[in-house]
Amino acid sequence: MLGRLAKTAIAAALFAAAMAALPVSAVTPFTVTKGAGSGKDPVSLASLQTSGALGATFVNVLKQDLDRSGWFEIATSKYGAGIEITGQAVQQGGDTLATRVRVRWNGGAFEWGDTTAGTREARWQAHRLADEMTRRIKGRNGIAATRIAFVSKEGRGGAICICDSDGAALQKFSTEATSPLSPSFTPDGSKIYYTSFSRGYPCIFGVSTSGGKRAPLANFTGLNTGGAVSPDGKLVAAILSHPGNPELFVINTVTRKATRLTYTKRGAEASPCWSPDGNQIAYVSDEGGTPQIYVIDSQNKNSYRISRNGSQNVAPSWGPDGRIAYCSKQGSYRIVVQNPRTGEAKIVSPEGSDWEDPSWAPDGRHILASRRDGRSFSLWVLDTEGDTPVKLSLPNGDWRSPDWSGSIR
Amino acid sequence: MNTTTLKIAVTLVAVATLATTGCRSRKGNNAAGNGYDDGDMTFQTLTDDETGLALTGEPFDLNRTPATDVAVQPVYFGYDSFQLPAEEVAKIQQAADILRQYPSYVLIIEGHCDERGSNEYNLSLGEQRALAVRNYIGGLGIDPQRIQSRSFGEERPAVMGSGEEAWRLNRRGEFAFYR
Numbered sequence: 044m045l046g047r048l049a050k051t052a053i054a055a056a057l058f059a060a061a062m063a064a065l066p067v068s069a070v071t072p073f074t075v076t077k078g079a080g081s082g083k084d085p086v087s088l089a090s091l092q093t094s095g096a097l098g099a100t101f102v103n104v105l106k107q108d109l110d111r112s113g114w115f116e117i118a119t120s121k122y123g124a125g126i127e128i129t130g131q132a133v134q135q136g137g138d139t140l141a142t143r144v145r146v147r148w149n150g151g152a153f154e155w156g157d158t159t160a161g162t163r164e165a166r167w168q169a170h171r172l173a174d175e176m177t178r179r180i181k182g183r184n185g186i187a188a189t190r191i192a193f194v195s196k197e198g199r200g201g202a203i204c205i206c207d208s209d210g211a212a213l214q215k216f217s218t219e220a221t222s223p224l225s226p227s228f229t230p231d232g233s234k235i236y237y238t239s240f241s242r243g244y245p246c247i248f249g250v251s252t253s254g255g256k257r258a259p260l261a262n263f264t265g266l267n268t269g270g271a272v273s274p275d276g277k278l279v280a281a282i283l284s285h286p287g288n289p290e291l292f293v294i295n296t297v298t299r300k301a302t303r304l305t306y307t308k309r310g311a312e313a314s315p316c317w318s319p320d321g322n323q324i325a326y327v328s329d330e331g332g333t334p335q336i337y338v339i340d341s342q343n344k345n346s347y348r349i350s351r352n353g354s355q356n357v358a359p360s361w362g363p364d365g366r367i368a369y370c371s372k373q374g375s376y377r378i379v380v381q382n383p384r385t386g387e388a389k390i391v392s393p394e395g396s397d398w399e400d401p402s403w404a405p406d407g408r409h410i411l412a413s414r415r416d417g418r419s420f421s422l423w424v425l426d427t428e429g430d431t432p433v434k435l436s437l438p439n440g441d442w443r444s445p446d447w448s449g450s451i452r
Numbered sequence: 453m454n455t456t457t458l459k460i461a462v463t464l465v466a467v468a469t470l471a472t473t474g475c476r477s478r479k480g481n482n483a484a485g486n487g488y489d490d491g492d493m494t495f496q497t498l499t500d501d502e503t504g505l506a507l508t509g510e511p512f513d514l515n516r517t518p519a520t521d522v523a524v525q526p527v528y529f530g531y532d533s534f535q536l537p538a539e540e541v542a543k544i545q546q547a548a549d550i551l552r553q554y555p556s557y558v559l560i561i562e563g564h565c566d567e568r569g570s571n572e573y574n575l576s577l578g579e580q581r582a583l584a585v586r587n588y589i590g591g592l593g594i595d596p597q598r599i600q601s602r603s604f605g606e607e608r609p610a611v612m613g614s615g616e617e618a619w620r621l622n623r624r625g626e627f628a629f630y631r
Contacts, residue, residue, distance in 0.1 A: 194571075199608065221607050225572050238575070244511055244602055245575060265507040266579040266603050269572060282576055284601065285507050288583060289576040311534075311576040327573050329580075333532065334573050355532070357570035370570060399570065418614070444571060 083116040084148070084180070087124035091144065095134025097165040101142065102132060104166045107209060108173035108187040113408060113430055115176070125149055126180065132168075140165045146176055153179055163212060170208065174450065177406070184363065184405040190252070190448045191411060192226035192235050193422060196441040203237050205252055208447075210436035216254065225314075225444055228252075229272045232448040236260060236270035236279060247281055261294060261301070269314055272296075273321045278341075280315035280324050291315055291326055293341060304344050316361045325349070325359040325367050325383075336369050338383055349383050358400050364407035370399045378412050380427055391427050401425075402447045411435070411445040512558045512600055516630035519557055522550045526610070526624040527585060532569070534580040536588060544585055547627050548592040551599075554631070561585045562626040563603040564610070566619035571605055578603035585625045 086109055093102050105128075109115040118124035130144035143156040155175055157168045167188065174185025189208045194201055195215060201222025206213040217223060221240040228235050236249045242262065247270040250257035261267040266284035273280070279294045283301065289311040291304045305312050310330025317324055324341055327334050331348065336356045339346035350356035353371035356379070360368045368391070371379040376397040381388035392398035397415035404411065408427055413420040419441035423432045435442075524547045527540045536544065551557060563582030565574035582601035590596040611618040 199612075201607075221604065224575065224605070224607070240604070240607070243513060245604075263507070264509060264511055265601055266575065268575050284576075284579045284583065284603075287506050287587075287596075289579050311573075311580040313573040313576040314570065327570070327576075329573075329577070334570075355569060355573075357573045372569070376569075 084114060084126055085118035085124040086115045086126040086128065086176075087118040087121035088128050089118075089121040090127065090129045092131040093133070094131075095140075097134040097138065097140040097162065098132040100162055100165045101140060101169050104169035104209070105173055108169055108185075109176070111209070111424070111433065112173060112177050112185060112187065112406075113426055113428065114181045114183070126176075130154075138162070140168060142168055142172070144172065146172075146179070148180055151179065166207070166209075166211060171452075183408070184450055186404040186406050186409055186447075188451050189405060190228070190232055190451060191422075191435070191445055192228060192237075192252075192448070193413075193445040194222060194224065194226065194443045196222055196419070196443055203235070204442075205235070206435075206437065213437060216250075217257075225269060225446075227271050227446050228448040230274055230276050230449050232451040235446075236272065238268040238270070247279070260296070263301075269326075271315045271317060271324075273317050274319060275321055278321075280317065280326075280341075282312050282315065289313070291324065291339065293324075304339055304341065305346070314358050316359050318361050319363050319365060325361050325369075327357050327359065336367065336381075338367075349381060349386070350379075351386070352388070353377075353379070360402045360410070362403035362407050362410075363405055366407070368401040368403060368410050370401060370412075376415075378410060378425060380410070391425050393432060398423075398425075400444050402445050404447050405449045411447045413443050413445060507600055508597060511602075512560055512630045513628075516558065519554070519629040519631040522554070522557070522629050524550070524627040526626045527581075528620060529581055529623040529625070531566070531619070531623070532577070534577060534584045536584055541588070543627075544588050545592065547585075548589045548594050550629065551589070551594045554629075556631060558598045558600070558630050559589075560600045560602050560628040560630065562628060563601060564608060564622055564624050564626070565606045566622045567606045567609065567614065568619065571607070575603050575605035575607075578605045581623075581625050 093099060106117050126148040128144055128146050132142040135141050139160050141158045145154050155172055159168055170187035173187040177183050177185035187208055190205055192205050195204045200220045202215045202218040203223050203226050204215045219241050224238040226235045226237040234249055234251050236247055238245050239248050246262040246267045247260045248257045249260050261281050263283055263285040266289055269282040271280045279296055281292050281294055282289050283292050288308055291312040292301045294301045307330040310328050313327040315324050315326040323338050325338050328337050334355050334357050335348050336350040336359050337346050337348050353373045355372040356369050358370040366380050366382050368380045371377050376399050377390045378392035378398045378401045379388050380391050398412050401410045401412045410425045412423055412425055414423050420443045422435040422442045422445050425432050524543050527543050561582040563578030565578050579601055582603060586599045586601055589599055609622045611621045
């Protein structure tokens with residue numbers, strides 16, 4: 044997808060050696076880093092040498108990525124900065140960027156290198172280095188080397204869009220007379236599933252993010268929607284109404300066999316998403332009279348309701364550390380984060396606006412959500428640890444239903 | 453939830469073959485040019501012995517033409533509800549009468565929602581509304597296999613704009629007859 048040049052042997056060897064020397068520490072669930080807003084680690088790039096437009100792009104994007112990560116801030120001076128990046132990012136003839144850097148902090152160091160062609164790849168070098176720093180220094184997955192899929196609402200119609208984590212490389216790849224719905228990445232980010240009315244009925248299609256033909260996954264008569272891929276990539280949770288009522292199913296992507304999970308004659312299901320271990324699915328059901336968040340075991344099919352407050356609770360997203368984010372109608376629409384085991388819940392969206400459609404970032408800290416601005420929506424990154432929301436940098440438009448991919452290599 | 457019912461086999465019964473008809477343009481949506489070639493898209497069919505109300509067969513509009521000689525006004529619903537209001541039932545009886553009068557006709561009920569709340573939940577709610585109408589007609593003695601549902605959620609409002617009146621007119625079930 045990224046059309047990368049092969050890394051040089053030297054860079055690859057350096058990278059491999061560094062990876063072997065400093066194993067990535069495990070991500071601890073429910074770790075809360077105190078004082079994120081004031082406790083960011085200063086990073087100095089003062090001794091990083093660059094050349095050419097690509098070198099400048101690399102450094103600018105790296106600074107923005109480190110800032111957006113929530114863990115770091117760019118130091119104004121290298122003195123007193125706990126983390127220092129040295130080395131060089133050099134444009135070599137044509138449009139090649141060769142990067143060889145050393146990242147040093149109190150407690151470790153690693154070397155990193157990459158050689159790629161083109162501006163887009165220079166940006167992705169920065170994304171990958173930022174994420175490597177987050178992994179090595181903070182023991183967390185990064186959010187820079189990721190992509191975002193969402194819906195562009197255009198009058199009565201709409202389109203599916205994809206962009207990089209910082210809003211760059213915006214692509215619109217499916218414009219339809221009735222707006223398509225709910226794009227959802229596969230775990231490796233290589234493909235998305237979404238709901239399209241292009242055949243008259245809502246059907247689930249899968250398509251590679253690099254383009255090409257799309258293929259129907261579920262096109263049973265009636266409703267086909269909510270396609271969400273399991274962590275192992277083998278199953279797609281979906282809502283089908285074929286039995287005569289909307290119900291939650293799991294579809295095997297290879298055999299196409301559909302297994303029914305819910306039996307709610309007086310209720311409709313919607314918006315399935317998988318637990319990180321792939322054993323459970325969170326979804327919306329209105330079998331109790333109003334739409335609420337439920338969790339079901341995909342094997343024994345036992346289900347229970349987790350949302351307690353709010354007249355409506357919809358659009359769940361199950362985060363990598365086990366917490367579930369969802370949209371809760373409590374006066375306005377708020378984004379709530381809940382630990383399904385303890386029931387502990389908190390509101391993470393600012394007051395005064397309607398916030399919908401949360402999607403966890405792979406760091407288990409940030410959440411992408413849509414904010415209503417009058418008749419349209421914009422996309423924002425919320426921080427569960429208290430940093431100010433950041434608007435995703437996109438052209439003017441009506442952007443909805445974001446899905447944040449996992450880390451992309 | 454009754455766990456004994458969970459063992460009911462949900463079987464892929466038939467894959468309707470459209471290969472002979474090839475890739476046809478339908479409903480004008482693809483005319484918007486989404487850039488995709490779906491190839492021969494065959495509709496899958498599931499059945500479920502439990503309800504007897506399973507949707508089966510191909511979507512009616514694949515091989516039929518709209519019956520423009522008959523029409524029924526839309527059924528309107530309450531906020532976040534798929535209950536049929538008592539004052540709307542006469543319209544549904546009218547639709548049942550048409551199906552009785554024209555035994556070769558079939559019906560697609562299109563379920564719609566107002567713009568508030570989750571698009572995804574609204575898609576399910578719209579389907580629930582369409583199926584509530586279908587079930588009612590089935591209860592009047594019409595073969596449910598002559599009736600299919602189709603939800604557009606909040607994606608195809610009858611009235612653009614916000615406010616109680618627009619929302620009321622958008623929470624609806626529309627009747628599309630085919631011959």
